[in-house]
Structures are given as structure tokens and as C-alpha cells.
Amino acid sequence: MKWKALAWNKSAVGYLFILPSVAVMTLFVIVPLLFSLLSSLYSFDIMLQNFKFIGLDNFHTVLDDDRFWNSLKNTVYFVCGNVPLQIVISILVAVAINKKSRLNIVFRTVYFLPVVCSMTIVAMAIQMMFDFNIGIVPALLREWGLPVVDVFNDPTWAMPAIILISVYKSFGFTMIILLAALQGVPESLYEAAEIDGAGRAATFFRITLPSIAPSIAFVVITSIIGSFQVFDQVYVTTKGGPMFKTETIVQYVYDKAFVTNEMGPAIASAILLFIIILIVTLANLRIGRKSEQNF
Amino acid sequence: MQKWKRGSWLVAMCATLLLASACGNNGNSTNNASQSAGNAESSAPSSASASTQTESEAPEGKVTITYWNGFSGSDRPVLEALIKKFNSSQDQVEVKMEIMSWDVLYQKLTTSSASGQGPDFIAFGPENIAKYYDLGVIAPVDDFYSNSMIDTTLLPKGYDQLLHYKDHFVGFPMNYFAHALYYNKDMVKNAGLDPEKPPTTWDEMADWAVKMTDSKKGQYGMTLPSGWVYIPQLMWANGGDVIDYQTKTSMINKPEAVAAVKYWTDLVLNKKVAPAPNSDNLKMFASGKLGMMFDGPWMSPQFKAAKVNYGVALMPAGPARQVTFGAGLSMHLTSKGAKDEKIKNAVYKFAQWWFEKDTQKEWAIKIGFPPIRTDLASDPEIIEENPDLKIFMESANIGQPWLVGIVNSGKILSEVFQKYFDQILMKKADIQSTLDQASADLDKILATER
Amino acid sequence: MESAMNRRQSVDLGRWIIGLLLIVLAVATIFPFIWMASTSVKPMGEVLGSPERLLPVTYDFSTYTKIWSEVPFGRYFLNSLVFSCSVVAIALFLNSMAGYAFARLQFKGRNLLFILILCTMMIPFQVTMTPLFLIIYKLGMIDTYQGLIIPRAADAFGIFMMRQFFLTLPKDLEESGRIDGASEFRIYFRIMLPLCKPAFVTLGVFIFMGNWNDLLYPLLLTNSEQFRPIQAAIALFAGKYGTDYSFVLTGLLLASVPTLAAYLFAQRFFVSGIAMTGIK
Incomplete structure (x- = not known):
């Protein structure tokens, strides 16, 4: 009996500690989420009037919409371009500037600069830099007699350009996390490798990578989650154009909700996105766990 | 020592916090005070725009009305000055204006409508009226007109149909504009053409476009964005249209419309007079790389600022007729504003003042929009201050609005026009079959509103 | 002994290449900021007329005063x-x-x-x-x-x-x-x-x-x-x-x-x- 009371007491302290955060998140995240989930089963207008229960019709509407599938395809394209590029660049850079020196600190500081600016600012600035008419990049290419593409206005190049913006903006963030992980790798491991006569490549693949694998897993998962929700850079630069080639799911959701005011389909497609992210993340965690066991 | 340091850090944080909530409350209480005069029921703080902050505390007895619009560009300071003038010209009504970009305006209108929040009146383009009226966001204002608060006979031809929907008056005139042809005089001269004789027909326009194009220099004769009204304008000039507004059926694949698209496609794909579709024509024209473009009076000040030697001409006539896009932004009383008689009357009062000769004259001169009063059309002062206005006022005679009374205009614009015109111009899709497909999609959307 | 020398040399070469790449990346990262700063002090004619120049010919700081009065x-x-x-x-x-x-x-x-x-x-x-x-x-x-x-x-x-x-x-x-x-x-x-x-x-x-x-x-x-x-x-x-x-x-x-x-x-x-x- 006494033990039970003690356990409750202990539990109570725990609950008290998390109460404020949980209250905030319940009220401002969970309740809105539940509201959205529920309302996805209804048809209604932006004045929140004329609620009519329609079951899964909103989901059918979305799944029948070519534009949704197109936006899913674009989102996957973005994730597949952005995540590997960002991770590879940041791993390489982190390893290259891991040694403590004044120069490396300068590099680190510089690479992190875009991270602290807002996506809006970075995206607008880069778009203007590549602008066909006033941008310095096309102007220089023209000067050197090279072919020039109006990248944000070209169906083939618009998405790569958006990926470029995203990598530019966030590789520094990933790099910092990996740098932190690298600092935790004991020096003795490298010394042992050197004694064994391992080359640079061998050290990198046999020592460095495995030691920071958990951190890599962490950044891979978070950047996949983030990439699936890509919006700001698209909204600021192309709004989904040209020819819907850069319309990502969140941009689609935004358009449905605020441009064409089809609230039901907007919420339904957002929920579909949530489910997709959930599945991908769980799959990732599983793969991550398996590979961890193999070490 | 260490402890003290940490403590002070926390104290500093808390101080910021306190300051924050204090500021918040402060702002609130003033707002509520000014609010209670007009709209006791809503807790919506309609607060001062910081740039017109002199009247952040409305004098006793004034009714405060909130006005949202998207005049966020070079027109912003002019509008702000006019609002200030109105507020100080009388002691009954105080207009609080919130300027945002149009995108943001529609987004905020959506979220705030859900709670019955938002502005007392709002400005937007006529293509949005049907949608927001049907949703109940904006309210009818028939008594404004039945009490003859403004003289509607002074409005430009066809303007009153912009304000009409489902047998009700639903808005007040804000401004009028029409498209005209802008051309770069230097490029014209370099191409061996006479800048004082701008093209008056489609053939002449095509001839100019071809002659001014020099792809080696990155110079193009002309461009039209594939979204919005630009390509439909050509259809009108050829005797066609995108929609039959009487029956709400698609006309986009009728021979007249198809021929108009063929005319433009030939110029783009075969004669290569245009840069990639949807290029930023404003930037291109301003940097002297674009010979001709269609657009409204709002471009003039920007081209002047960029020191482009440009000319403005009436829209060249098509095979069937001479026509241009002419419409106006209108102001609309929201349902929220209509709930309170005092607010409603205050909005009416402002709409009336806005239509006054002096207001319109100042607006026309400083911004370069044609006045919404036809009795100002020949005002020498306006023409003298802003010579381009002569053309834009003449354009009013051949102006035609579009998408009036169409509820799903936003969806049609992005999912039909932009989409299929892009396919034709960028993917070189077959014109007739693509427009047939567009027509089917368009009819599917229109069927929901018949 | 000799192979160790070779190795030392190749390591050095590798280090140089890596250093060069890092510098290129750093320049690319910081370039948009420099371009923003330089374009913000270009007069309008130069922004439109000579986009290929990084530095303005004449400096125009008027936007920095204008912004405070035009936008709150x-x-x-x-x-x-x-x-x-x-x-x-x-x-x-x-x-x-x-x-x-x-x-x-x-x-x-x-x-x-x-x-x-x-x-x-x-x-x-x-x-x-x-x-x-x-x-x-x-x-x-x-x-x-x-x-x-x-x-x-x-x-x-x-x-x-x-x-x-x-x-x-x-x-x-x-x-x-x-x-x-x-x-x-x-x-x-x-x-x-x-x-x-x-x-x-x-x-x-x-x-x-x-x-x-x-x-x-x-x-x-x-x-x-x-x-x-x-x-x-x-x-x-x-x-x-x-x-x-x-x-x-x-x-x-x-x-x-x-x-x-x-x-x-x-x-x-x-x-x-x-x-x-x-x-x-």
C-alpha cells in the first residue's frame, strides 16, 4: 500500500513537471489537430457554416485530383534531391573542418550564416541573384558567352533551383550537429587507425562514419520530416509554378485552403501528408534500428 | 558569483517578458477603448497602423472602421496620405487601414472569416465578388445607391455591373483601370520603326514584335504572361471569349478563341518574339530588353523611375474589334461591418468621400490611375500631370471586365487558363486538342455554379 | 621511408584540394550576402543596366533612410x-x-x-x-x-x-x-x-x-x-x-x-x- 502511494507520489511529480508544456501543446497543437481530423469528414465553407457530414468524400476528392498526385511526386523529388545532397555535403564539410583551428572556426561561422536567416530572405535573395534580368549570375554567364536559363521559370530547372536554395540554407545546421558528434569521437580511435596505417579514405569509412552514425540517423530523419513539409521557399519563389512543376503538398494545401477556398480537400490532403510522413519516419526508425544492431 | 550571474540573466529574461505583456495590454486597452465607441460586441482590436500613427488614439465619439487592402506597392504612401486627410477632414469617422500584399489579404480573409473577425470593409478585384458574397463575407449595400449617395451616372461605362451581383449592389467604386500597350521607344527606333506611330492592328503589332526581337542581345519584341487576362484579351479582340457568362459555359475551344491562341503561339514558338512564358515582363521592360507589353496604369511610375523611354498606346485592334481589359477594384462592406448600423454608415460616408472630385483628382494625379468619375476625364490638370492617363482614360471606352459573377474564378485561373496556356506555349502541345481539354475542365467547374 | 614520403606529399596535396574546396564553398555561401549588400546601395539605373557588376560605380545609400519612413x-x-x-x-x-x-x-x-x-x-x-x-x-x-x-x-x-x-x-x-x-x-x-x-x-x-x-x-x-x-x-x-x-x-x-x-x-x-x- 505504502509503495503504491509512493509510486503515485513519484508519478505526480513527473506529471507536475510536464504539465505546463503538455497543456500548451494540447491546447495549441493537439486540439487543433483533432478539430482538423474531425472536420475532414465534413463539407463546410470558410465561414465555418453549412457543416455536412460526408464521410471520406474529401479524401476521395483529393485522391482523384491529378494535382495532388503531381504535388506528391514533386515533394518526393524534393526530398530525394534535398536530403542526400544536404547530408553528404555536411558530412564532408564537418569532417574537413573538424580539427580545431582558427581557420576552421571561420569556415564554421561562414557556413552557418544562411541558417540564421529566414527562409523567406534567403529564397528571395537567391531568386533575385538568379533573376534573368537583374541577377548577377545570368549576367555573368551571358558575359562569358554561356547559355542562360531563367531557372525559376523553367519547368526543368525550377525544382533543382529550389533544392539549391534549401541546401544552401540548411547544410550549415546539419554540419553543426555532425561537428558536435565528431567532437565526441575519442582521439584514440584515430591514433589507432594511423598506427594501423589506414589511409584517409579508410579512416573516414571505418572510423569516422560508424562513430557518428547515430547523429547521421538523427539528421536524416529530421531533414526528411522537414523536407516533406517544404513550403516557404516554394511560396516565396515560384508559388508552385511553372506548370505546377514545383507545387509541393503543402503548397497544394495552401492553395486549396486560401486561394480556391476548398477547405475540406485542403485539410484532407494535409492529413494525408501527415500520414505519409509518419510512415516514412517509422520506416526510417526501423531501418535505423536494424542497422544499429548490425554494428 | 557564478550564481548571481545566472540569476541576473533570468531576471533579464523575466523583465523582457513583463515588458512584453505590458506592451500587449497597453495596446489592447487603447484599442478596446476606441473600439467600444463603434463595435462593442466584437473584441477585435482594430488598431492603428503604425505609419498613420498620429491617430492611434481615436478622438472621443469617432466611429472607427477597419479597412483592409493590398495597395502595398508604390501606391501605398498616396493612399495613406489620403486616409489621413479623410480622418482629419471630419470628426465622425476614423479609418484604420491595414495594408498587406494581396496574397496575404486573401489568406487572412479566409482565417478571420471563420471567426466572424476581420475588417469592416475591404478592397479587392471584381473576380472575387461572387465568391465572397456567396460565402457571406461581404454584404449587400443597396441603400447606399437607393439613397443616391454617389452619382452612378458618372461611373465609367460598364462599371456598375462590377458592383452588381445577384440583383444587389455589393460594393463601392475604388478605382478604375484598363490595359494599354506599353512600348520601348528606344528599341522601336533601333529597329527602324517610328515610335510616334504605334501599332493599331494585330498585323502591325506582330511586325513590330518581330522587328524588335534580337535574341543575340537577349532582346524580345513582346510578351504576354500565360496567366490572368492577357491571352483571353486576344480572344476578345478576335470575337471570342473564355466563358459565356449568360449560360456559364466554356467558349475557350470555339474557333475565334482558338484562332487567337494560334496567333499568339505563332509569334512565340515560330517567330520567337517572346522570352520564356511567365518571364518577369516588368523587369525585362524596365531593363530595356522587352519591346512591348500589355498592362495597366500602375506600371507607368515604375518605368519612369527606371528611366525607360517608353510610350503608351491604345490596345491594337484585333480582327473582330478593338478591346482591352478594363475593370476596377471596388470596396466592400463586410458582413461583420454590416451588423452595426453605425459602422455601416461610417463606411458609406467614407465611400462617398472617396468618390468626391477632389479625392479622385488627387488619387489620379499622384498614382496615375484614371479617375472613376467620367466628369474628370477631360480635366486638363490631370492630363498635364500625368500624360499617360489620356490613353488609359480613352481605353475605358473599349474596356471589358472578366470573370464577373464567377464564384470559382481562382480555381479556373490556376487550374484551367494558366495550366493549359502553359502547356501550349511551353510544351508546344497541339492547340485545338489542348483547348478542348481545357474546355472540358472549365465546364466541369462552371457546372457547379449554373 | 620513401613510401612514407610519398604519402606525406599526397596527404599535403589532398589537404590543399580540400582547403580549396572549403574556400570555394565559403565564398559561395557568403556571396549572396555580399551581393545583397552591394545591390542595396546601387542606384536603380545600375541595378537594371549593369547587373554583371558586383560593386556599384556610384554608391546610393538613400534606401537605408527611405525604408524607415516608408515602412514602419x-x-x-x-x-x-x-x-x-x-x-x-x-x-x-x-x-x-x-x-x-x-x-x-x-x-x-x-x-x-x-x-x-x-x-x-x-x-x-x-x-x-x-x-x-x-x-x-x-x-x-x-x-x-x-x-x-x-x-x-x-x-x-x-x-x-x-x-x-x-x-x-x-x-x-x-x-x-x-x-x-x-x-x-x-x-x-x-x-x-x-x-x-x-x-x-x-x-x-x-x-x-x-x-x-x-x-x-x-x-x-x-x-x-x-x-x-x-x-x-x-x-x-x-x-x-x-x-x-x-x-x-x-x-x-x-x-x-x-x-x-x-x-x-x-x-x-x-x-x-x-x-x-x-x-x-
Whole structure:
């Protein structure tokens, strides 16, 4: 009996500690989420009037919409371009500037600069830099007699350009996390490798990578989650154009909700996105766990 | 020592916090005070725009009305000055204006409508009226007109149909504009053409476009964005249209419309007079790389600022007729504003003042929009201050609005026009079959509103 | 001996190549900032006429004075500062409490709750946006600082990060406290909180940046300019200033100064802070 009371007491302290955060998140995240989930089963207008229960019709509407599938395809394209590029660049850079020196600190500081600016600012600035008419990049290419593409206005190049913006903006963030992980790798491991006569490549693949694998897993998962929700850079630069080639799911959701005011389909497609992210993340965690066991 | 340091850090944080909530409350209480005069029921703080902050505390007895619009560009300071003038010209009504970009305006209108929040009146383009009226966001204002608060006979031809929907008056005139042809005089001269004789027909326009194009220099004769009204304008000039507004059926694949698209496609794909579709024509024209473009009076000040030697001409006539896009932004009383008689009357009062000769004259001169009063059309002062206005006022005679009374205009614009015109111009899709497909999609959307 | 020499040489060559690549990357990273700065002081004729020049021929600083009078920039700055700093202060406190509980206290449903909290990271903001607006409206907090701050007072990422941080701390610290008979709150405030400084710096910078740079959220919850933060002003800039590109770039540049300054100031603690938070 006494033990039970003690356990409750202990539990109570725990609950008290998390109460404020949980209250905030319940009220401002969970309740809105539940509201959205529920309302996805209804048809209604932006004045929140004329609620009519329609079951899964909103989901059918979305799944029948070519534009949704197109936006899913674009989102996957973005994730597949952005995540590997960002991770590879940041791993390489982190390893290259891991040694403590004044120069490396300068590099680190510089690479992190875009991270602290807002996506809006970075995206607008880069778009203007590549602008066909006033941008310095096309102007220089023209000067050197090279072919020039109006990248944000070209169906083939618009998405790569958006990926470029995203990598530019966030590789520094990933790099910092990996740098932190690298600092935790004991020096003795490298010394042992050197004694064994391992080359640079061998050290990198046999020592460095495995030691920071958990951190890599962490950044891979978070950047996949983030990439699936890509919006700001698209909204600021192309709004989904040209020819819907850069319309990502969140941009689609935004358009449905605020441009064409089809609230039901907007919420339904957002929920579909949530489910997709959930599945991908769980799959990732599983793969991550398996590979961890193999070490 | 260490402890003290940490403590002070926390104290500093808390101080910021306190300051924050204090500021918040402060702002609130003033707002509520000014609010209670007009709209006791809503807790919506309609607060001062910081740039017109002199009247952040409305004098006793004034009714405060909130006005949202998207005049966020070079027109912003002019509008702000006019609002200030109105507020100080009388002691009954105080207009609080919130300027945002149009995108943001529609987004905020959506979220705030859900709670019955938002502005007392709002400005937007006529293509949005049907949608927001049907949703109940904006309210009818028939008594404004039945009490003859403004003289509607002074409005430009066809303007009153912009304000009409489902047998009700639903808005007040804000401004009028029409498209005209802008051309770069230097490029014209370099191409061996006479800048004082701008093209008056489609053939002449095509001839100019071809002659001014020099792809080696990155110079193009002309461009039209594939979204919005630009390509439909050509259809009108050829005797066609995108929609039959009487029956709400698609006309986009009728021979007249198809021929108009063929005319433009030939110029783009075969004669290569245009840069990639949807290029930023404003930037291109301003940097002297674009010979001709269609657009409204709002471009003039920007081209002047960029020191482009440009000319403005009436829209060249098509095979069937001479026509241009002419419409106006209108102001609309929201349902929220209509709930309170005092607010409603205050909005009416402002709409009336806005239509006054002096207001319109100042607006026309400083911004370069044609006045919404036809009795100002020949005002020498306006023409003298802003010579381009002569053309834009003449354009009013051949102006035609579009998408009036169409509820799903936003969806049609992005999912039909932009989409299929892009396919034709960028993917070189077959014109007739693509427009047939567009027509089917368009009819599917229109069927929901018949 | 000889092979070792070769190796030394190739290592050096490799080092040079890597160094060169790092420099190229650094230049590419910093270039947009330089271009923004130089274009913001170009007269309009040069922006349009000679985009290939990096540096202006004549310098024109007029946009830097014009911006303060044409856009209520000062007010926006203040709003952003109040909003972001307050969120940092409250969120650090709440997140660290929750993080501590999830790392060190035993209670029923702990893991389930923690996973639920992590799941909220996957919800796109657009899903909860409209209901969130309604809730804030019902609380009468549209267009207030409270309305902006309170929903951000706790977040999954912060809780997660603080939990990871507390997991790395040695257990004997609190055990000794417990043996002394101190309450959990006392242990938290007296023993754990003082150790949080590096984590607080890191998380604080993250939270500050996240809120300072957020666009959609403050736009949603504010109607009037009196409470609108700086990023909303940036949204106003987007393509609306016609051909006055140097003006737009001036706005972009000025809006990023505070976060850049905050970062440069705090960066001394930054990497070590991340290392200590245990995200690895």
C-alpha cells in the first residue's frame, strides 16, 4: 500500500513537471489537430457554416485530383534531391573542418550564416541573384558567352533551383550537429587507425562514419520530416509554378485552403501528408534500428 | 558569483517578458477603448497602423472602421496620405487601414472569416465578388445607391455591373483601370520603326514584335504572361471569349478563341518574339530588353523611375474589334461591418468621400490611375500631370471586365487558363486538342455554379 | 621511408584540394550576402543596366533612410524582439522542465507521452492553422503579444533536445540531492538548472531564430501593423516594390541583421552547446 502511494507520489511529480508544456501543446497543437481530423469528414465553407457530414468524400476528392498526385511526386523529388545532397555535403564539410583551428572556426561561422536567416530572405535573395534580368549570375554567364536559363521559370530547372536554395540554407545546421558528434569521437580511435596505417579514405569509412552514425540517423530523419513539409521557399519563389512543376503538398494545401477556398480537400490532403510522413519516419526508425544492431 | 550571474540573466529574461505583456495590454486597452465607441460586441482590436500613427488614439465619439487592402506597392504612401486627410477632414469617422500584399489579404480573409473577425470593409478585384458574397463575407449595400449617395451616372461605362451581383449592389467604386500597350521607344527606333506611330492592328503589332526581337542581345519584341487576362484579351479582340457568362459555359475551344491562341503561339514558338512564358515582363521592360507589353496604369511610375523611354498606346485592334481589359477594384462592406448600423454608415460616408472630385483628382494625379468619375476625364490638370492617363482614360471606352459573377474564378485561373496556356506555349502541345481539354475542365467547374 | 614520403606529399596535396574546396564553398555561401549588400546601395539605373557588376560605380545609400519612413520598420523590429525574446524565456523554462521529467523522473505513460510529443513535430502547420486561429480568437488574443507568445511556450523539438541533454548528465548529482532529502523541484532548480547553461544557449538561439524568422504564424495571429513582426514586412516586400530592387534588398538585409548578430555573439558557446545537448 505504502509503495503504491509512493509510486503515485513519484508519478505526480513527473506529471507536475510536464504539465505546463503538455497543456500548451494540447491546447495549441493537439486540439487543433483533432478539430482538423474531425472536420475532414465534413463539407463546410470558410465561414465555418453549412457543416455536412460526408464521410471520406474529401479524401476521395483529393485522391482523384491529378494535382495532388503531381504535388506528391514533386515533394518526393524534393526530398530525394534535398536530403542526400544536404547530408553528404555536411558530412564532408564537418569532417574537413573538424580539427580545431582558427581557420576552421571561420569556415564554421561562414557556413552557418544562411541558417540564421529566414527562409523567406534567403529564397528571395537567391531568386533575385538568379533573376534573368537583374541577377548577377545570368549576367555573368551571358558575359562569358554561356547559355542562360531563367531557372525559376523553367519547368526543368525550377525544382533543382529550389533544392539549391534549401541546401544552401540548411547544410550549415546539419554540419553543426555532425561537428558536435565528431567532437565526441575519442582521439584514440584515430591514433589507432594511423598506427594501423589506414589511409584517409579508410579512416573516414571505418572510423569516422560508424562513430557518428547515430547523429547521421538523427539528421536524416529530421531533414526528411522537414523536407516533406517544404513550403516557404516554394511560396516565396515560384508559388508552385511553372506548370505546377514545383507545387509541393503543402503548397497544394495552401492553395486549396486560401486561394480556391476548398477547405475540406485542403485539410484532407494535409492529413494525408501527415500520414505519409509518419510512415516514412517509422520506416526510417526501423531501418535505423536494424542497422544499429548490425554494428 | 557564478550564481548571481545566472540569476541576473533570468531576471533579464523575466523583465523582457513583463515588458512584453505590458506592451500587449497597453495596446489592447487603447484599442478596446476606441473600439467600444463603434463595435462593442466584437473584441477585435482594430488598431492603428503604425505609419498613420498620429491617430492611434481615436478622438472621443469617432466611429472607427477597419479597412483592409493590398495597395502595398508604390501606391501605398498616396493612399495613406489620403486616409489621413479623410480622418482629419471630419470628426465622425476614423479609418484604420491595414495594408498587406494581396496574397496575404486573401489568406487572412479566409482565417478571420471563420471567426466572424476581420475588417469592416475591404478592397479587392471584381473576380472575387461572387465568391465572397456567396460565402457571406461581404454584404449587400443597396441603400447606399437607393439613397443616391454617389452619382452612378458618372461611373465609367460598364462599371456598375462590377458592383452588381445577384440583383444587389455589393460594393463601392475604388478605382478604375484598363490595359494599354506599353512600348520601348528606344528599341522601336533601333529597329527602324517610328515610335510616334504605334501599332493599331494585330498585323502591325506582330511586325513590330518581330522587328524588335534580337535574341543575340537577349532582346524580345513582346510578351504576354500565360496567366490572368492577357491571352483571353486576344480572344476578345478576335470575337471570342473564355466563358459565356449568360449560360456559364466554356467558349475557350470555339474557333475565334482558338484562332487567337494560334496567333499568339505563332509569334512565340515560330517567330520567337517572346522570352520564356511567365518571364518577369516588368523587369525585362524596365531593363530595356522587352519591346512591348500589355498592362495597366500602375506600371507607368515604375518605368519612369527606371528611366525607360517608353510610350503608351491604345490596345491594337484585333480582327473582330478593338478591346482591352478594363475593370476596377471596388470596396466592400463586410458582413461583420454590416451588423452595426453605425459602422455601416461610417463606411458609406467614407465611400462617398472617396468618390468626391477632389479625392479622385488627387488619387489620379499622384498614382496615375484614371479617375472613376467620367466628369474628370477631360480635366486638363490631370492630363498635364500625368500624360499617360489620356490613353488609359480613352481605353475605358473599349474596356471589358472578366470573370464577373464567377464564384470559382481562382480555381479556373490556376487550374484551367494558366495550366493549359502553359502547356501550349511551353510544351508546344497541339492547340485545338489542348483547348478542348481545357474546355472540358472549365465546364466541369462552371457546372457547379449554373 | 620513401613510401612514407610519398604519402606525406599526397596527404599535403589532398589537404590543399580540400582547403580549396572549403574556400570555394565559403565564398559561395557568403556571396549572396555580399551581393545583397552591394545591390542595396546601387542606384536603380545600375541595378537594371549593369547587373554583371558586383560593386556599384556610384554608391546610393538613400534606401537605408527611405525604408524607415516608408515602412514602419522600427515597430516591426520591436514586435519581433518582444515576441522572440519572450518565447525564448518561457519556452526554455517549460521545455527544460518537461525534458527533465522525461529524462529522469518515473511516471506512468512516460514513454507514450514522449512519443506523442515527438509526433507533433510531423504535423504540418497548415493542418492546425485555422483551428489555432479560432482558439486564439476565442481566448481574445488575436493581435496581442500574449496570443503570439503562449502557443509557442513549449515545443516538441525543445523538449526532445532538453531530454537528450539531461540524459547525458551523470546521475549521481541528483542522487546525492535525493539522499539529502531534497524535493524533486528543489533538485531541479538548485542542481539541474544551473547545469543547463550550454543547452540553454543553443536551444535559446534555435528558438529565437525559429520565431524571429517565422512568417506564416505571426501573419496568421496578427491583423494590425501594431503587432506585426518583421517577417511580415518582408512578405509585403515580395515583388511589391516594383522596380525598386535595391529597396527590397535593403529590407531583406536589415531584417536579417538581428539574428546574424545574435548568432555571431552566441556562437562561442554554440558548438560546445550542441555537443553537450547530446543530439548524437
